[in-house]
Amino acid sequence: MASTTIDTVIPAPRDVVYKLFTERDSLNGYLPIRFTLRRPGAESPSGVGARYLVGLGGIGITEETTELVPGERMEYKIVKGVPVKRHVGTITFADAPEGTLVSYRMESEPKFPVPDRLTEIALRGLIAPFLSAARKAVAK
Numbered sequence: 001m002a003s004t005t006i007d008t009v010i011p012a013p014r015d016v017v018y019k020l021f022t023e024r025d026s027l028n029g030y031l032p033i034r035f036t037l038r039r040p041g042a043e044s045p046s047g048v049g050a051r052y053l054v055g056l057g058g059i060g061i062t063e064e065t066t067e068l069v070p071g072e073r074m075e076y077k078i079v080k081g082v083p084v085k086r087h088v089g090t091i092t093f094a095d096a097p098e099g100t101l102v103s104y105r106m107e108s109e110p111k112f113p114v115p116d117r118l119t120e121i122a123l124r125g126l127i128a129p130f131l132s133a134a135r136k137a138v139a140k
Contacts, residue, residue, distance in 0.1 A: 001086065001107055001108065001109040001116075002107070002108055002109070002114075002116040002117075002119035002120045002123065003105060003106065003107040003108070003120070003123070004105070004106060004120045004123040004124050004127070005103055005104065005105040005106075006103075006104050006124065006127045006128065006131060007101060007102070007103045007104075008101075008102055008104075008131050009096045009098050009099050009100065009101050009102070010099050010100050010102055010131070010134050010135055010138060011098055011099040011135075011138060011139075012099050012100060012138035013099070013100065014071055014093050014094070014095055014100045015071060016100075016138065017093055017099070017100040017102060017134060017138070018070070018071050018072075018074075018093050018100075020134050020137055020138070021074060021091050021093075021102075021130075021134065022046055022065070022068060022074050023046045024037075024046065024050075024052045024054075024063075024065075025037060025052070026137070027130065027133040027134065027137060029137075030132075030133035030134075030136040030137050031129060031130070031133045032129070033054060033055055033056055033060065034054075034055070034056060035052045035053070035054055036052060036053045037050065037051075037052055038051045038052060038053050038062065039051040041065060046065065047065065047068065048065055048066065048067065048068055049064065049065065050064065050065045051063070051064045051065075051079070052064075055081075060081060061078050061080065061081035061082045062078070062079050062080035062081055063076045063077065063078050063079065063089075064076060064077055064079045066088075071093060072092065072093055072094075073090065073091065073092045073093070074090075074091050075088060075089065075090045075091075076088070076089050077089075083110060083111040083112060084108055084109060084110050084111060085109040085110070085111055086107070086108070086109045087106070087107070087108040087109070088106070088107045088108075089104070089105070089106050090104075090105045090106075090107075091103070091104050091105075092105075099138075102131065102134070104127045104130065104131060106123040106126060106127060108122075108123060
């Protein structure tokens with residue numbers, strides 16, 4: 001299974017950054033795609049069990065929030081719309097001198113044989129826009 005992690009500091013308090021990533025549709029104004037809540041979570045709309053369509057015009061993938069540790073960690077998995085056996089995203093948050101250290105990790109196992117190195121490059125390309133969007137959101 002291929003995986004990659006990108007670490008970056010977002011210049012904002014941890015609670016602000018955590019909320020940007022866990023309320024998945026909060027970054028819509030800063031991304032070329034949209035998150036649309038399809039099923040609310042158990043405790044809150046963006047809580048564990050929340051399902052979001054990620055894409056445009058009703059076409060895309062569906063991801064489900066699987067774990068939330070307030071202010072520290074979120075995890076999601078893709079449940080529909082892409083040919084993978086397993087895809088998990090884990091985002092952790094920690095205080096840093098200039099804001100919040102965000103560690104965004106994706107692990108993916110395609111259904112078809114793909115070299116891990118190619119999958120890792122693709123995963124980096126998926127993570128980077130989310131980190132950029134968070135930077136833009138806190139700079140507004």
